[in-house]
Amino acid sequence: MSGLNLKGTLFMETTITAYNYSDITQKVNTLVSSYLSVNDSRMRRVIRDSTIAEIQAILPADNPITEAFIERLKPDRLTRKAAAALLPTLEPLVEPFPDLTSKQLSKLFRKVKKLKQPEWASVNRHQLTYLGWNDGGNQKKYLVAPYQGKLIGIQGDMGPKTVKNVCAICHTIGNVSLFVTTTKAGLETYTRNGNYICRDSDQCNRQLTDPQGLAEFIETVRSKR
Ligand SMILES: [Zn+2]
Structure with missing residues (x-):
């Protein structure tokens, strides 16, 4: 048969x-x-x-x-x-998160000069629904996430304060910080969005058991044009 x-x-x-x-x-x-x-x-x-x-x-x-x-x-x-x-x-x-080269990452963040690289050595790609890492010196966070069949890059400012609250991505209570993104909404209009998300994105991934929160989060912060 x-x-x-x-x-x-x-x-x-x-x-x-x-x-x-x-x-x-x-x-x-x-x-x-x-x-x-x-x-x-x-x-x-x-x-x-x-x-x-x-x-x-x-x-x-x-x-x-x-x-x-x-x-x-x-x-x-x-x-x-x-x-x-x-x-x-x-x-x-488990379908692992792609092992992206620094060149591929740079393409996702074209406007960022000297993009800080994620610490691949400490990351288990089998546990990643999205990739997220911090550039502590510049108080930035970078995210690479699947969106409509491809990977997109999202960057934002990460507030220095950590509080206990619900993460917008994994919907779990934990150590979160305010992540502020600026997206182009039209030709000359920009929208600023603030979301509390896990400071540690690897921990966030371990808590992420349903992709809905991530999808909704991306929908709010992605560039609209
Ligand atoms: Zn989280």
Whole structure:
């Protein structure tokens, strides 16, 4: 049957997004935390079964990586250490953020002289739905995000103050700063937009489990012409 062939070809393809991966990571971490507070083993089983069902709904079915992962989630009281070792086994399924060269980045920020480069060495591209980094000296933040099938660059001023509030991108309460962008709205008109977003964009990505917030954020700050 042709179905078998199809299954064979789909096998090694990357089938989940970085925000799916962040979502699964959060679900596993919540499960591990619940083991520390729930003493009743039947209750732990209920929590575990529902977490596994939620994760199975995200991962590709009939896939050896999925099957091995779910198998290792089944033992009671999985430790934090075991969870940390288990999660990266999903990375072959995750579509990573593109490894952009400095030339490609410069093209996204044409007007910026001497663009500070992101710290690629400390970034896990499997955990990035968008790329964001700070230029502390100039109090700037740079974002590269998918928009209508391509990547766009967004730059803005990052306020020096950090407060606890909801991030406009990941919709999580955390350490956010005011990010102010100036976009051209017409020939001579400019719009200034201020949004509180996570100061640490890598942390923001780890909290980003639904791309809707990012899409809405880009819609407000992108250049309108
Ligand atoms: Zn955030």
